[in-house]
Amino acid sequence: MVRxxxxxxxxxxxxxxxxxxxxxxxxxxxxxxxxxxxxxxRFDFPSWKAMWSAPTMRYATLLFLLCxxxxxxxxxxxxxxxxxxxxxxxxxxxxxxxxxxxxxxxWAVQILWGx
Amino acid sequence: xxxxxxxxxxxSILHRISGAILFLLLPFLLxxxxxxxxxxxxxxxxxxxMNHWVIKIVLLGLLWAYLHHFCAGIRHLALDLHMGLELxxxxxxSYAVFGASLLLTAVIGGLLW
Numbered sequence: 001m002v003r004x005x006x007x008x009x010x011x012x013x014x015x016x017x018x019x020x021x022x023x024x025x026x027x028x029x030x031x032x033x034x035x036x037x038x039x040x041x042r043f044d045f046p047s048w049k050a051m052w053s054a055p056t057m058r059y060a061t062l063l064f065l066l067c068x069x070x071x072x073x074x075x076x077x078x079x080x081x082x083x084x085x086x087x088x089x090x091x092x093x094x095x096x097x098x099x100x101x102x103x104x105x106x107w108a109v110q111i112l113w114g115x
Numbered sequence: 116x117x118x119x120x121x122x123x124x125x126x127s128i129l130h131r132i133s134g135a136i137l138f139l140l141l142p143f144l145l146x147x148x149x150x151x152x153x154x155x156x157x158x159x160x161x162x163x164x165m166n167h168w169v170i171k172i173v174l175l176g177l178l179w180a181y182l183h184h185f186c187a188g189i190r191h192l193a194l195d196l197h198m199g200l201e202l203x204x205x206x207x208x209s210y211a212v213f214g215a216s217l218l219l220t221a222v223i224g225g226l227l228w
């Protein structure tokens with residue numbers, strides 16, 4: 001008889017691909033971000049604020065952060081899966097991570113579009 | 116029994132550790148971004164902190180974690196495309212990941228301060 005562990009099967013390939021697609025998006029953003037930092041006329045509040053107020057910057061950063069959250073979820077879930085054995089603890093950690101990432105998302109929107 | 120960790124395995128475990136560090140420090144980074152954009156006064160407070168050597172070391176450590184994860188990730192993407200799978204090449208690219216992430220940390224850190 002085949003012994004099967006209960007798990008949400010079939011997400012393997014999708015997550016594998018998601019991890020790589022999000023990585024590529026973040027690589028592109030990171031390079032552009034360093035270029036923007038280097039192009040700042042001065043590192044003072046007006047230029048810093050202006051850089052973050054451009055609509056392209058806001059949407060690009062939002063895209064970057066969404067990719068980061070998906071990427072962090074898959075990565076952290078894999079780490080928990082490998083090292084945390086008791087089911088109750090594992091599910092608690094998963095729940096906390098998901099809640100934290102949603103909270104960070106709301107917080108990021110507030111930072112990017114607020115004020 | 117002693118098992119020696121080969122270099123590519125060392126890059127791999129550091130990829131994991133740096134990823135976990137980055138995840139755990141996400142709220143700190145969002146807090147920094149939020150504070151720096153709030154007002155000229157709060158921006159200057161944060162900018163002042165950046166000159167403190169303790170904060171500098173933390174930020175450089177964070178920058179290194181990001182860059183190591185970045186370089187090791189690119190190596191990983193190449194491996195997925197079946198590039199650099201031979202032992203010799205895999206070892207060489209592991210050295211390259213260490214070298215490149217340290218060099219980039221020094222260069223970007225130097226430009227920032």
